[in-house]
Amino acid sequence: MTGLLAADTSAADKRAAFRAGLSSGRIQRLPGAFNPLVAKLIQEIGFEGVYVSGAVVSADLALPDIGLTTLTEVAGPGQQIARVTDLPVLIDADTGFGEPMSAARTVTVLEDAGIAGCHLEDQVNPKRCGHLDGKAVVPTEDMVRRLRAAISARRDPNFVICARTDAAGIEGIDAAIERAKAYAEAGADLIFTEALTTPADFEKFRAAVSTPLLANMTEFGKSELIPAQTLDRIGYSAVIYPVSTLRLAMHAAEAGLREIYEQGTQSGLLDRMQHRSRLYELLQYERYNEFDSDIFNFALGRNQ
Template sequence: MANPALRQAFEQKKFIVAPGIFDMISAKVADGMGFDCLYGTGFGTVASHLGVADAGIATYADMVARMGQMARGVKTPMIADADTGYGGLLNVRHTVMGYEAAGISGIQLEDQETPKKCGHTPGRRVIPAEEMVLKIKVAAEARTSPDFLIVARTDARTTLGLEEAIRRGLMFGDAGADIVFIESPESEEEMRAIGRAIAKPLLANMVEGGRTPILPAETLKQIGYAIAIYPAVGFLAVAAALERVYGHLKQQGDSIALGESYGFKRMTELMGFPEVWEFEKRWAQPDAAE
């Protein structure tokens, strides 16, 4: 069931910063940091689960299982990437129903052709706007709770230009999307133009090394955005840390002098070992030999 706190945050005009999560460790760490929302990144989830490019290879079954596992493992509301809805209108309905039943609080659907490509990468093509409008209407009808939010994304900016992207954003909002996501605007001025044109809550995708400039949260709020997602910041940091420690291990043959790490004790606490130990203590059987 969707967490009503997320819709309430938008209704209260609270600017939301949502870190990208991609596995259960990242989900657990982020869940304890006090964020209002977590973002299940498609790129990171596909990479951590399948080890392949986010290029339409992952299926609905792959993603609903992985995203649902993260959503059930945290208390913070979660928005999850669902690509194109994994097919036509019937697929979109099934995807919305599945994501909502999995405990996710918001679904992101995009207007790319199938197979889709990762945002901020070249070669993305979009379906006709009218087809995406139908997908959004089906999504809105399929949800069982108004607390389950629909994020409608357009990738039209890169191939068709900003004007077409804004036109689609307006159409998607009118069709029933709760949040409009114009992917990969290429300057702050373009982001300001989007903010002036679209009254619906807007999502900014802050990707390190991507096409869109990374702006401070206060600036994003001031120019009309309601939420900023940081899908890549977690898995980029993890990859860099692993490269460093694995490189040291390969060169030195030990893990000495690597500096401070997260700590094994903290990790056992994060994963719930103290509760397991307490359970075992309460239910321990007397030694048969005694």
């Protein structure tokens, strides 16, 4: 039954692994998972972690990424994803869903959900997508209060609290660096530098900040899509691909639905579909059958 209904690895061990990975000198790659099945695929392929994007959670509810989701709506999918994977899960906690006390509660809820870490950002609440114009950031002191509240609520010291700054696109890279230093001094374990553009920007940030750094390689945004090997060489500790799997899936789903609508059949799409046998392999269907047989493999006697 090991590893079937839930991951073998405990939440505490996943958090310890995430923290160790961030200081290992090797970049930790965390693709986004829009459901638990994708998280199982991420693990099988060999990545170091799983990311749960706030933009994806919003999109899954057919909402834009402008701070409309609640803590419960984010923690629920996060818990479902963390349950099935042995990899650490990092989750987008937006601005902490309210004032500093709300950020503190957010950490306790995410810890209970089995998450390995979360990031909190310095945008004004409600936030907006980090790669759109028109963002606004709170004063540095307000974000420091947000972070300190979150850190004070942490019960597992290995739960990673990441501070995201959106200041680079508003106040400039130098201001974002100063914010990052203040956030690290407040106790942030990891700094997420949002919407940097070129490798030179990432190099400048790395040279100025000693805390582990996370890069966001989202498509169609402001950042050049820099290979993980390059980010590793620059000295980044982690990289996320937040919306990639959702974009791939939605593109394929739309193309397929249009063909079914136009042709009246899906017969021409079969070579673009995951086969039933591959789905069953990913779900470990055979092992469930074995478990079922083991539980019920008894015979009734004549007199029973």
